Amino acid sequence: MIEFLDVSKTFKVAKREVHAVKNVSLTVNKGDIFGVIGFSGAGKSTLLRLVNLLEVPTSGMVKINDTDLASLSAKDLRQLRRKIGMIFQNFNLFSSRTVAGNVAYPLKLEGVPKAEIERRTAELLEFVGLSDKAKNFPEQLSGGQKQRVGIARALATNPEILICDEATSALDPETTADILKLLKRVNDELGITVLLITHEMHVITTICNRVAVMENGEVIELGEVLDVFTKPQHPTTQRFIESVNKDLPSAELLKEWHDAGDKHIYQVTFTGGATNQPVLSQVTQKYDVHFNIVYGSVREIQGHLLGNLVLSFKGDQDKVAKAIQELQAIVDIKEVIVDES
Amino acid sequence: MKVDWSTFYQRIIEATGETIYMVTFTLIFGAIFGIMVGLSLFVTRQNNILENKWIFGILNFIINIIRPIPFIVFLVFLMPVTRTVMGTTIGTEAAIFPMAIMATFSVARIVEQNLMSIDPGVIEASKAMGASPLQIVFTVLIPEALGPLVLGLTFVSISLIDFSAVAGYVGGGGLGQVAITYGYQRFDTSVMIVTVVILIILVQIAQWIGNTIAKKLMRR
Ligand SMILES: Nc1ncnc2c1ncn2[C@@H]1O[C@H](COP(=O)(O)OP(=O)(O)OP(=O)(O)O)[C@@H](O)[C@H]1O
Numbered sequence: 001m002i003e004f005l006d007v008s009k010t011f012k013v014a015k016r017e018v019h020a021v022k023n024v025s026l027t028v029n030k031g032d033i034f035g036v037i038g039f040s041g042a043g044k045s046t047l048l049r050l051v052n053l054l055e056v057p058t059s060g061m062v063k064i065n066d067t068d069l070a071s072l073s074a075k076d077l078r079q080l081r082r083k084i085g086m087i088f089q090n091f092n093l094f095s096s097r098t099v100a101g102n103v104a105y106p107l108k109l110e111g112v113p114k115a116e117i118e119r120r121t122a123e124l125l126e127f128v129g130l131s132d133k134a135k136n137f138p139e140q141l142s143g144g145q146k147q148r149v150g151i152a153r154a155l156a157t158n159p160e161i162l163i164c165d166e167a168t169s170a171l172d173p174e175t176t177a178d179i180l181k182l183l184k185r186v187n188d189e190l191g192i193t194v195l196l197i198t199h200e201m202h203v204i205t206t207i208c209n210r211v212a213v214m215e216n217g218e219v220i221e222l223g224e225v226l227d228v229f230t231k232p233q234h235p236t237t238q239r240f241i242e243s244v245n246k247d248l249p250s251a252e253l254l255k256e257w258h259d260a261g262d263k264h265i266y267q268v269t270f271t272g273g274a275t276n277q278p279v280l281s282q283v284t285q286k287y288d289v290h291f292n293i294v295y296g297s298v299r300e301i302q303g304h305l306l307g308n309l310v311l312s313f314k315g316d317q318d319k320v321a322k323a324i325q326e327l328q329a330i331v332d333i334k335e336v337i338v339d340e341s
Numbered sequence: 342m343k344v345d346w347s348t349f350y351q352r353i354i355e356a357t358g359e360t361i362y363m364v365t366f367t368l369i370f371g372a373i374f375g376i377m378v379g380l381s382l383f384v385t386r387q388n389n390i391l392e393n394k395w396i397f398g399i400l401n402f403i404i405n406i407i408r409p410i411p412f413i414v415f416l417v418f419l420m421p422v423t424r425t426v427m428g429t430t431i432g433t434e435a436a437i438f439p440m441a442i443m444a445t446f447s448v449a450r451i452v453e454q455n456l457m458s459i460d461p462g463v464i465e466a467s468k469a470m471g472a473s474p475l476q477i478v479f480t481v482l483i484p485e486a487l488g489p490l491v492l493g494l495t496f497v498s499i500s501l502i503d504f505s506a507v508a509g510y511v512g513g514g515g516l517g518q519v520a521i522t523y524g525y526q527r528f529d530t531s532v533m534i535v536t537v538v539i540l541i542i543l544v545q546i547a548q549w550i551g552n553t554i555a556k557k558l559m560r561r
């Protein structure tokens with residue numbers, strides 16, 4: 001659907017070259033919610049703007065539905081842009097137009113008849129849950145409502161692709177969750193392919209199925225969200241994952257427990273199937289070992305459960321060792337090293 | 342020698358009419374051409390929708406040259422051209438020509454500045470929705486800048502009232518000429534006071550009209 005083939009974009013700023021995007025190759029498939037994550041300045045926005053040619057690549061090729069964007073005339077490009085909705089961190093609504101006027105805008109550009117515009121506008125406002133705000137002006141809305149208007153406006157021309165530049169970064173956590181749900185509906189119910197960029201890992205884990213991690217203009221990791229999340233290869237990716245997955249208690253707390261007598265602290269991580277089996281209790285019962293959950297979390301990514309538990313085992317030293325050995329064959333378990341200094 | 346107010350009031354009414362005529366006409370002219378020049382200046386600027394170094398450079402140069410010239414100097418300087426275009430260098434018609442030109446360039450700069458205050462993100466959003474440069478001008482730039490633009494035009498109309506008084510100095514007619522001929526050259530303070538009061542009232546009215554329209558447009 002969207003293909004980047006060895007794409008680079010270099011800006012010249014006062015004789016200095018900024019390599020915003022470097023040799024990026026990736027494919028966004030139809031139906032994906034594809035997330036690009038990276039720290040500030042990684043080149044995410046530039047990458048996104050290459051999709052509708054708001055930026056022209058310095059080298060390489062961007063293709064949409066097998067059409068090379070570079071081959072399009074100005075008129076064809078405008079036509080194509082109508083099939084790619086775009087939403088922004090700062091919403092970019094027209095302050096001189098009402099909510100309905102904003103949503104109607106792309107239809108007016110196309111010269112759609114007035115009655116049809118009204119029907120479509122009402123339908124879109126209904127979809128994003130803002131029918132009662134049709135006559136308000138953007139400045140009278142909250143951030144979340146503004147982004148809903150932005151989404152309705154981007155959907156007006158029935159696009160096949162929706163690109164989102166940090167669509168939730170200006171919003172509080174609760175509003176972010178609402179907007180992400182809406183984007184998921186856009187993908188599920190309307191079948192629109194979504195390409196979004198963000199610097200927040202939880203956005204990726206909440207709605208994306210595929211992810212690319214960017215750093216210094218390059219894609220450093222790419223894959224299914226679950227794979228990348230469970231087996232991150234690059235240190236930057238690991239940092240992003242740690243940002244949502246604080247998987248161990250603090251060293252102070254561990255030491256406190258250790259000093260209080262918890263000598264066998266282990267971390268268990270498990271995905272999918274094993275989570276459904278009472279593995280832990282079966283094995284511990286067998287060896288007459290007890291365990292205490294001291295820390296943990298279970299999260300859902302792409303319909304899979306991802307568990308992380310920190311356990312303190314109590315019982316005869318040998319039996320604990322045997323139980324651990326048996327568990328190692330079934331789940332991912334490793335001893336938590338407590339800094340005793 | 343004092344004026345006889347029982348008949349002179351008619352001269353004052355006439356002069357007020359001339360001033361309003363000069364200001365209104367030059368404002369309309371200045372608004373139309375000033376908006377065109379200002380828009381051209383904005384869209385041809387670097388990195389803008391119709392970037393063009395040459396057009397931007399030339400327009401910018403002309404405005405920078407003309408705007409700082411004191412109006413009275415400009416008026417005299419332009420006289421040969423005024424004679425060619427208007428056929429005369431005295432009277433209300435002759436005053437209108439240099440006023441309209443000055444108004445055009447003042448409005449152009451104000452329009453450009455108002456357009457620059459539009460969030461570039463909004464222009465980009467429109468571009469991303471497939472708007473052509475011309476569509477961007479008419480559906481984004483003008484509507485988004487309209488409120489401040491009206492305030493800008495109000496500002497210009499007030500300086501035009503000022504210009505019209507200066508034009509009176511060289512026989513342009515209007516309240517300025519009355520004030521100079523009767524108030525200044527014949528030392529009639531009553532004429533001076535009356536013209537000043539009328540000019541103040543005109544400025545207030547212009548400001549009020551401008552504010553009201555701008556408020557409607559900006560909904561604040
Ligand atoms: N129009 C431009 N002219 C010059 N340099 C640019 C331009 N746009 C982006 N850059 C540079 O390219 C690099 C990547 O910028 P980009 O906006 O794509 O990053 P980003 O990942 O979106 O960052 P953020 O999270 O802060 O939005 C930065 O160094 C930036 O300064």
Ligand SMILES: [Mg+2]
Pocket residue numbers: 044045046166
């Ligand atoms: Mg960005």
